[in-house]
Amino acid sequence: MSLADRVRDLLRRPKAPELSVDDPALVVVAEAFDPAEADSAVLARSPSWVSDRQAVLRHHLLLPAGRTAEAARVLAQDGYVLREVREEATDILVHVSRVQLLDALHCAQERSRMAGLAQRLGGEALGWDALQAPAPVFDPPA
Template sequence: MSFFDRVRDLLRKRGGPELTPDTEGVVVVAEAFDVAEADSTVLGRSQNWREDEPAILRHHLVLPPDRVTEAASILAQDGWELRPGPDSGGPVRVHALRVQKLDALHCAQERARMAGLAQRLDGDWLGWDALQPMGLGGSGRDG
């Protein structure tokens, strides 16, 4: 058993550090940027997603700069954190983040909610991805 395996097992027994949107060392374990693909299919084909562990669900949106504050206020009511990208004077790419356990039903519900919010605010929903700490054999793209 390697040192990494022993540390990982010890952290799991203790509950490990709490996952937050700022946790370092997370990787993308599932992603859905094709509106025609069901969330159940996305999760089903993921080889790195660990369904028994929480993940950072990250929705990608584009919003008008003057609507970002409004979107952040709406999303905060349900525990979402909105992180805007650089303001270029035009539409702003933002991430809505929340830590939760993933399942197809909740991913689909949040997809619909984010798409509806973006549309109401004259923006666009681009897709979602999920991030988890790199696990045993985990290989993914850095978030």
């Protein structure tokens, strides 16, 4: 097979549909709520995570009620979407999400970034989870 044939095959291959942070069909494939556990260990122990497929990286933050708009503005600059989940006393639990390919390095960088942002705003970063579309189930031929 020539190089031109391989390129043509790649261009003809159907692209995976773009994920949305609000897609209700997504399922949690990895989660990290223990700050002592390395992100590489979280991903390594996940049998459902597929490393070469897009995922929604969703951070769980507890922010003071008056600071969520500021957080949303800062995070939107890097493609994150902030969704308020529920009020807890004077704080609001929020999900901060974006679509990306996951790897341990980027998860660790983003976890640290969210912890720093939450601290600057007087809140707390609780952890993260990753969501992907369920893997297709193939029935073996009879």
